[in-house]
Amino acid sequence: MLQITGLAKTLGSFSLKGVNLSIEDGEYFIVLGPTGAGKTILLETIAGIHTPDTGSISMNGIEISRMDPKERGVGMVYQDYMLFPHLTVGENIGFGLKQRSIDPAAVREQVRDVAEMLGIGHLLERSPETLSGGEQQRAAIARALIIKPRILLLDEPLSALDVTTRERLRRELATIHRMMKTTIIHITHHFEDLFALADRVAIMQDGTVVQVGTPEEIFQTPATEFVASFTGMENVFHGRARIRDGEARIELGPISLRTVAEIEGDVYVGIRPEEVIVSREPFESSAVNTFQGSVTEIRQNGMFSRIVVDAGGVPFVCALTRQSIRRLGLAEGEAVYLTFKASAVHAFPR
Known part of the structure; x- marks a missing residue:
């Protein structure tokens, strides 16, 4: 039209x-x-x-x-x-x-x-x-x-x-x-x-x-780093994607993420805060990305708060309700586990 x-x-x-x-x-x-x-x-x-x-x-x-x-x-x-x-x-x-x-x-x-x-x-x-x-x-x-x-x-x-x-x-x-x-x-x-x-x-x-x-x-599926950041993806990192033996991974320095994105080379990778599960013990699920880390910051922000977790030198932002924060007993310095699916890891060319 x-x-x-x-x-x-x-x-x-x-x-x-x-x-x-x-x-x-x-x-x-x-x-x-x-x-x-x-x-x-x-x-x-x-x-x-x-x-x-x-x-x-x-x-x-x-x-x-x-x-x-x-x-x-x-x-x-x-x-x-x-x-x-x-x-x-x-x-x-x-x-x-x-x-x-x-x-x-x-x-x-x-x-x-x-x-x-x-x-x-x-x-x-x-x-x-x-x-x-x-x-x-x-x-x-x-x-x-x-x-x-x-x-x-x-x-x-x-x-x-x-x-x-x-x-x-x-x-x-x-x-x-x-x-x-x-x-x-x-x-x-x-x-x-x-x-x-x-x-x-x-x-x-x-x-x-x-x-x-x-x-x-x-x-x-944001097409660029700008779109990912602008639409609130928050966890946007620079990494290197590779496919080996049919498995797609993105290296973020000290840690490696599993993804379903079929892309190789220098990339931006994004994960939405609401896609990340935070637990005090390893979380049993089909999700293939699990990392241990420590809470470095808790930002109280209305109904949903932002928790920053350092996982091997990579700072992940996670979205939790205040009730979840209280239930998990989260505080700065506490050890936690992060879990998210391979489909939650979005990669786009750098």
Whole structure:
């Protein structure tokens, strides 16, 4: 539905560099990356706010890179809502239809329908500044949806909201997508959005797309050291992979990890903290990686805490609940065993 090929754009000291993306019709596509990765510039270039220096953007096979933004059939919602303060909520929502000279009665009916869908039908006569953040964001989304865009662009739409409102609006976005089947491209830095909303995800770094896949693929099989670290793998080490007699191992200096990854040479290796089992005695299981070590640090952090264990000179970070820490009687200097499966050891080229 949307094909981006070799897209490049320089703005000041920042550049998008050779971005390639294919987005399917009706897909909920999330773009994730740190601040300064180029996410908003990518979205604004799709919308027509910026013209590419090189490359192309096609929608349903039609080149739109230099098409007027009004002709692209794209709706965009920013983090800061951008509602018109001199208009009522209803007038804000209906603004795009009014610009198209649609019959006022038809505009009022469509405004009422989309406002009811988003739970703000009772707020149509209010001024935007009297609304809560969540209500303003619903009004902004309604204004974008009422023009029936072929693509809806969301620039961090949940970031300015409190946790409860963010979760409620996240559920509403999922419902809207299911009902309207609109293609959505959503920028975020909240990992919760990926698993609640995304069909697929693109990870951006320094103006480029470094990996595209389902949320599970991104988290379980990161393509680069950056993706592994950015998605919270935490245990990322440099090692040397080899395959001998059908067995794949990765040497991390003093210790050797068994893996299912068929790769050789210099690699990065990553293991998620939640994949590591911590025990006071050797843990009986089918997992083939077991090491003895000592606790060097306990970081209390909400429901899950981080335990750092030195296993032969390699510091592993493990995720445990506070109850598990108390049950195991863990403290700095205590001896423990670490156990994890070969499938938990992810390797990618250095």
